[in-house]
Amino acid sequence: MTKAIKAQSLRKVYNGNPPVEALGSVDIEIEDNEFFTLLGPSGCGKTTLLRLIAGFEHPTSGRLEMFGEPLQDLPPYKRQINTVFQNYALFPHMTVAENIGFGMEMLGKPKSEIKATVDEMMDLVQMSEMADRQTSQISGGQQQRVALARALAPRPRILLLDEPLSALDFKLRKSMQLELKRLQTETGITFIFVTHDQEEALTMSDRIAVMSNGAIRQIGGPRDIYDHPADRFVADFIGDTNFLDADVVGKDGDLTALRLTSGKTITASAHDDATGRVTLAVRPEHAQLATSDEGLLTGQLREVVYFGTDTHLHVDLGDGTTFVLRQQNSPDMPANATAGSTVGITFPPAAAQVLRD
């Protein structure tokens, strides 16, 4: 099956003094009908990749294909790709309906078809009463919907979304996340979504590509990325993580034996070339408190921070690092640990992930 987007050694260098390499030899394959997210901090190259796919930028080198057809020499107006811009970029001199119909008008569709589609799209994003409003007369959330409807109306094969939710307030963002996911499933269009918000990426995506410094660090499903981060950057960027030093002491089939700084040995799955000193990542919610004898690690409980749904326990391991545990709160749970006491920390082998450097 052909890929919706296939990039091979895609590279983009911006001229300047010195030249800036925004994207360094990226390979990526995006499936048809997929909700694919490019996730990374600002300046990681995710927007550059999006703009290359949209056609606003020309790659310095490399190949870009869309459903098997070469894409890099097509101007944006010949690509069946539409974009929802970060600032929405609605045409201020047109009404809501005119904005939504613009793409189809440019494609030379008959007036009746345009009208039918515009009505349908406004229905889809619940903006029907606003058809004749100017874009300056509607709220940010409404502008967002219009931008979405405008990009969907010409029925693109791929929809690009450039941090479209970043300007919305928390509640609206939550509901739009679900709505976007619903729209993607309903329309069957491939969504390529750019965001720096890891939670947004985890909630909506089928697959996520984590990027930094113009390179892709890891591609995988949300669970994959969260539970098995490939390297320190991904583990650090997505969610909260405790980093532990450990030494590889032996191999047992698929499992690797590791000695923690406390002297205790655990087994965990690791990549093959893990030797010597490695870094382990353990998610705060995957670790539990134990007695100091049972614990894989021991330390002094410094702080107990109550967060409503859960409680964060900060444990000083004695070697200058702090291990954070997250316990889900329940009404019948006793407040067992008090700050200052010596506690043990334990976690199942599956919770420990050996990171690549």
Place this chain on the structure above:
Amino acid sequence: MTDLSQNAARRAIKTRWMLLAPALIILAFAASGPLLITLVYSFLTPGDYGGVVWDFSTDAWFNVFLQRDIFDDTLGWSDAHLSIFWRSVKLSLLTTLACLVFGFPTAYFIATRPKQHRDLWMLLIIIPFWTNLLIRTFAILELIRNEGTINTILIALGIIDEPIQMLFTEFSIILGMVYVYLPLMVLPIYASMERLDFRLVEAGYDLYATRFQVLRRVILPLVKPGVIAGSILVFVPSLGAYVTPRVMGGGNQLMIGNLIELQFGQGRNWPLGAALSITLLAIVMVALLAYVRVAGKEEVQHG
């Protein structure tokens, strides 16, 4: 409480008037005053050696549009004046159009340069303004006259045998006025263009609009205020131009400005000159009203 706020309001109004005063005084003495004097003069009788005699007369206004045949005393349209009016309007419109054709791409070019280079480009546009109008006009004259640079080079290259008559034609007047007024078109268009969000241009391309469609449907409607302002800034002074048609038209291609000068000078008919001035003002006003109405209507159609 209310007293206090009323006092504050009164003070605010007083301050506003005082701030406005210099502008109002200048307007009264430098704009409305002379205009009023001109209006009054247009209803007086010409003096023998220029100036006016304080006798009420409508002769000047009569002579603006009409003339009495010197042989059979019949009344007819003043062909000379009407043809000058027509030439003025025609040349001004053509000048405005030419300025738009050359100025719009120029403004677009500058607005799409990197920010740190734009000021330099604008400087290049403005530099000619630093030179005296007369000198600039004579520079153009030197270029296009029969023994001028262009004809000399063309003859030397053997492309033509005889010099092309460019000077003292309507073409040369338009050329001169376009050269002089082009910055007045570029500046306001550039100002609107610089404020244009070029992400809207990208959105246009993204939504299947070709370059031309983006220009027509996205860029033009958004920079229209600049285009309107630029057109007015070029059209109005073109209509009253005096130096350029005088130098480039060689005295046989008069425009209203030259006609008015003639009445106050050699013609010694100040009332007629005053009446012609008011007529010029009226033409400008009518043209502007028509233009703004047409330009404004399009806005409504486009929503």
